[in-house]
Amino acid sequence: MENKIKLDNIAVVLVEPQIPENIGSAARAMNNMGLKKLIVVAPGNFDIGIVLKTATHNSIHILEEMDVVDDLLEGIGEYNYIVGTTARTGKYRSILATPRRLAKELIGISQDNKVAILFGREDRGLTNEHLRYCHTVVKIPTATPTSLNLAQAVMIMCYEIYMTSIDEDSVISYVPRLANKFELEGMYEHLKRALIKIGFIDPKNPEHWMWNIRKMLSRYPLQAKEVQIIRGICRQIEWFAEQ
Helix, strand or coil, X not given: CCCCCCHHHEEEEEECCCCHHHHHHHHHHHHHCCCCEEEEECCCCCCHHHHHXXXXXXXHHHXXXXXXXXXXXXXXXXXXXXXXXXXXXECCECCCECHHHHHHHHHHHCCCCCEEEEECECCCECCHHHHCCCCEEECCCCCCCCCCCHHHHHXXXXXXXXXXXXXXXXXXXXXXXXXXXXXXXXXXXXXXXXXXXXXXXXXXXXXXXXXXXXXXXXCCCCEHHHHHHHHHHHHHHHHHHHC
């Protein structure tokens, strides 16, 4: 097994970008750093002509193959490890990594898993709803507490990932195939139904409790077989509750 990050297994996901130039600039940054997969979710003011002009000729192939989708889960459903980026902190925004630390962790994760790195819209970033899909959250350190331009943030993340790919001294900690987001979201919905049936969580505000459960389970990314075990437990809970 190589001790190199697999760039082909890493995608950049722009969530609701409002400025088409940023899409082109992001594609240019990705191309400079060897990343190829771009996913754009519900873009506003989307003008492919402006996007192409900003990307430059060398990055056109990324835009020709990018996925433009209406829903975030549709875009990342097949991905196994989701990374959120944010400039803000708070109750639902516990910063778990810096770009450099994340890049090193992705060496082992990217071997057999598809990784999606999420960037939010220019004026407000990722929402708490978006972050609930993430296994970890990254903040780019800055000297002043201000957010970066979207394309700048993409460049910094891609740069750190690329540097890891050429680092001869990288150490790999292999991570086996993880459950993808479709599998995880099915599990969380099943778990929510089961816990409501036994009165563990309030049916009037289930997402408040589910956030804590998501946060707990995300500390140890689940494999597909582990998701199946949890769903099996849920089925038994539902069966017992109905007796």
